[in-house]
Amino acid sequence: MAGRTRPDKVVSITSGRPVTSYDVARHAGVSQSAVSRCFKPGASVSKKMRARVMAAAEELGYQPNAIARSLITRRSNLIAVLISNLTNLYYPEVLAELTQRCSAAGVRVLLFTLSREAEADEVLQLVWPYRVDGVIASAQLSPAHVAEFEKRNVPLVFYNRYLNSVSVSSVCCDQEDGVRQLIDGLYKAGHRKFAIIAGPPDSVVGVERKTAALERLEELGIEDAPVLGEDYSYENGFNSVNELMAAGGGPPDAVICANDVVAIGALDAFRVNHGLVAPRDISVVGFDGVGPATWKSYDLTTIRQPVRRMTEAAVSMLLAMIEEPEMPRERRVFSGILRTGSSAKFAE
Amino acid sequence: MAGRTRPDKVVSITSGRPVTSYDVARHAGVSQSAVSRCFKPGASVSKKMRARVMAAAEELGYQPNAIARSLITRRSNLIAVLISNLTNLYYPEVLAELTQRCSAAGVRVLLFTLSREAEADEVLQLVWPYRVDGVIASAQLSPAHVAEFEKRNVPLVFYNRYLNSVSVSSVCCDQEDGVRQLIDGLYKAGHRKFAIIAGPPDSVVGVERKTAALERLEELGIEDAPVLGEDYSYENGFNSVNELMAAGGGPPDAVICANDVVAIGALDAFRVNHGLVAPRDISVVGFDGVGPATWKSYDLTTIRQPVRRMTEAAVSMLLAMIEEPEMPRERRVFSGILRTGSSAKFAE
DNA sequence: TTGAAAGCGATACCAT
DNA sequence: ATGGTATCGCTTTCAA
Numbered sequence: 001m002a003g004r005t006r007p008d009k010v011v012s013i014t015s016g017r018p019v020t021s022y023d024v025a026r027h028a029g030v031s032q033s034a035v036s037r038c039f040k041p042g043a044s045v046s047k048k049m050r051a052r053v054m055a056a057a058e059e060l061g062y063q064p065n066a067i068a069r070s071l072i073t074r075r076s077n078l079i080a081v082l083i084s085n086l087t088n089l090y091y092p093e094v095l096a097e098l099t100q101r102c103s104a105a106g107v108r109v110l111l112f113t114l115s116r117e118a119e120a121d122e123v124l125q126l127v128w129p130y131r132v133d134g135v136i137a138s139a140q141l142s143p144a145h146v147a148e149f150e151k152r153n154v155p156l157v158f159y160n161r162y163l164n165s166v167s168v169s170s171v172c173c174d175q176e177d178g179v180r181q182l183i184d185g186l187y188k189a190g191h192r193k194f195a196i197i198a199g200p201p202d203s204v205v206g207v208e209r210k211t212a213a214l215e216r217l218e219e220l221g222i223e224d225a226p227v228l229g230e231d232y233s234y235e236n237g238f239n240s241v242n243e244l245m246a247a248g249g250g251p252p253d254a255v256i257c258a259n260d261v262v263a264i265g266a267l268d269a270f271r272v273n274h275g276l277v278a279p280r281d282i283s284v285v286g287f288d289g290v291g292p293a294t295w296k297s298y299d300l301t302t303i304r305q306p307v308r309r310m311t312e313a314a315v316s317m318l319l320a321m322i323e324e325p326e327m328p329r330e331r332r333v334f335s336g337i338l339r340t341g342s343s344a345k346f347a348e
Numbered sequence: 349m350a351g352r353t354r355p356d357k358v359v360s361i362t363s364g365r366p367v368t369s370y371d372v373a374r375h376a377g378v379s380q381s382a383v384s385r386c387f388k389p390g391a392s393v394s395k396k397m398r399a400r401v402m403a404a405a406e407e408l409g410y411q412p413n414a415i416a417r418s419l420i421t422r423r424s425n426l427i428a429v430l431i432s433n434l435t436n437l438y439y440p441e442v443l444a445e446l447t448q449r450c451s452a453a454g455v456r457v458l459l460f461t462l463s464r465e466a467e468a469d470e471v472l473q474l475v476w477p478y479r480v481d482g483v484i485a486s487a488q489l490s491p492a493h494v495a496e497f498e499k500r501n502v503p504l505v506f507y508n509r510y511l512n513s514v515s516v517s518s519v520c521c522d523q524e525d526g527v528r529q530l531i532d533g534l535y536k537a538g539h540r541k542f543a544i545i546a547g548p549p550d551s552v553v554g555v556e557r558k559t560a561a562l563e564r565l566e567e568l569g570i571e572d573a574p575v576l577g578e579d580y581s582y583e584n585g586f587n588s589v590n591e592l593m594a595a596g597g598g599p600p601d602a603v604i605c606a607n608d609v610v611a612i613g614a615l616d617a618f619r620v621n622h623g624l625v626a627p628r629d630i631s632v633v634g635f636d637g638v639g640p641a642t643w644k645s646y647d648l649t650t651i652r653q654p655v656r657r658m659t660e661a662a663v664s665m666l667l668a669m670i671e672e673p674e675m676p677r678e679r680r681v682f683s684g685i686l687r688t689g690s691s692a693k694f695a696e
Numbered sequence: 697t698t699g700a701a702a703g704c705g706a707t708a709c710c711a712t
Numbered sequence: 713a714t715g716g717t718a719t720c721g722c723t724t725t726c727a728a
Contacts, residue, residue: 064477113443296586
């Protein structure tokens with residue numbers, strides 16, 4: 001035994017099994033509880049103890065097992081994020097912001113993407129077993145789903161969704177106000193003949209934008225605006241314009257689109273297939289303010305959603321609900337920010 | 349007590365605490381182990397027992413606690429996905445595919461987004477405590493990081509990254525082959541004066557694309573191609589073209605861009621600031637095959653990465669490594685698919 | 697301040 | 713096929 005420099009240290013490090021608090025305790029010659037305490041923020045540990053334990057932990061590459069901790073504390077430090085259309089250009093930004101804010105708050109993100117909005121049922125079955133501390137949902141849930149959250153005492157915050165039949169916390173962009181800003185600016189600029197290219201009928205946000213547009217137009221005395229379209233895709237914008245033009249009656253003055261990508265598709269159809277260039281011959285507006293909206297070929301007039309504020313609100317609301325389950329439900333509505341580009345004649 | 353219809357059933361359901369296997373056992377009048385077995389796929393349970401337990405579970409809304417299960421089985425059924433640039437248009441698609449495939453395979457995804465590639469250190473500290481079964485990393489990790497994976501016996505698969513100094517599994521798109529296809533087609537179409545707009549110098553993929561381009565050009569006897577640019581943004585494409593034109597010497601015949609978004613920025617700069625329209629006056633090619641590449645205003649000639657195959661490969665490799673840790677490391681390289689659009693004069 | 701011991705909610709092995 | 717019991721790795725009383 002003489003001359004050995006490192007006892008079983010190396011063995012511990014290279015052994016397959018992850019290092020536990022017992023290993024650290026043994027190595028440091030203290031109790032296992034002491035190790036645990038050293039890794040708990042506000043615990044009462046002597047300086048000396050802490051130093052010894054931390055040194056041992058460092059040496060062995062110890063990291064507390066979050067799974068075991070969750071079991072006893074009944075806090076997983078996990079939240080689930082449900083997103084329906086990651087391919088919608090708007091969501092990657094939201095997701096990036098959400099995960100970053102959660103990380104900063106010491107919470108991990110379990111991601112669930114739904115390909116169809118109807119998948120919620122199955123996805124929730126996958127969520128429950130992990131005892132997540134809360135859920136941020138940017139996907140359509142039914143009142144029954146929301147009731148299950150209540151029953152299970154799992155805090156829920158909707159992002160750009162909500163249900164008016166039940167009480168639930170949510171963060172939204174004010175679609176109605178945004179649409180109003182767009183239409184008013186177009187109207188002021190002299191447009192009278194409008195058309196609407198709507199999003200998917202099963203998207204609350206999409207329906208809200210469409211409805212708000214029709215309402216505002218009616219208030220302005222315009223009642224004959226055609227409504228086309230059925231999803232959030234470029235193709236929807238493109239094809240809807242072709243339909244619109246094929247219907248005869250000449251081009252509209254202005255087209256209200258379900259979102260930016262639809263607007264981009266519409267602009268391309270007008271230019272490529274019908275020789276109409278914005279803002280000279282036609283005005284097109286979008287919604288969301290995604291990256292490509294500012295690309296020179298499109299330069300959209302649109303409503304930019306304040307994503308950073310909205311994600312911040314969603315995360316902080318959820319964390320508050322986790323800390324204080326009796327927190328009253330709250331609906332936070334953010335106004336979008338008008339961006340005027342050259343896709344429309346517009347008067348602010 | 350006479351006349352009561354439902355004993356403590358309702359209490360169990362509405363009580364705050366999640367339902368455990370003990371609750372179910374009591375309710376069904378069987379042992380707790382029996383309940384556990386009923387939820388384990390291949391266990392030996394009588395039909396009668398299963399029916400009774402399942403009924404009780406259903407009634408109480410029982411879902412096995414995945415956290416507790418993980419603790420004893422040493423399998424979290426969690427994998428971590430590390431992504432550096434969610435705002436890079438290419439990644440949302442990758443992420444959506446990855447999570448969907450993982451869900452299908454019964455594995456949950458813990459998402460970590462890195463804002464700077466250098467953040468890997470801190471992020472890994474957040475990953476280890478959750479005892480994830482494996483990691484898919486589309487972010488730059490150092491050999492030291494990879495060594496830590498080895499030490500901890502955590503399977504790792506790189507997605508569009510790799511390190512040639514260490515042995516690690518990875519799924520990549522063949523950048524070199526893709527670039528070659530692009531350049532050869534451009535060369536064949538008569539282009540001789542090339543320029544390169546590169547991506548970020550700390551992106552392996554970006555550097556590889558640039559290097560491959562320079563090499564191929566050299567093989568074709570072209571040695572004076574200027575290299576500009578420094579990231580994957582639209583602005584990079586836009587500004588680099590302006591720089592290129594400001595340098596004098598007239599426009600190049602063809603521009604090789606780090607990715608599609610850069611190519612789009614370049615096309616816009618040529619058209620808007622210099623009156624050069626593709627493919628008549630200029631040829632521009634991109635890489636990735638993201639959605640906007642097919643928009644009519646750009647219609648890029650580009651290399652489409654076979655995302656579905658690549659994500660499928662990544663997930664199945666990781667799952668295989670989880671099942672069989674001694675699995676040899678493997679590098680799977682997929683050829684990109686040429687898409688010819690009208691952003692370049694091109695000869696196949 | 698420290699250590700011993702009791703859970704957290706499941707799985708797994710062992711008898712029966 | 714079923715029930716009893718040890719165990720996973722931690723946190724949390726409770727004494728000392």
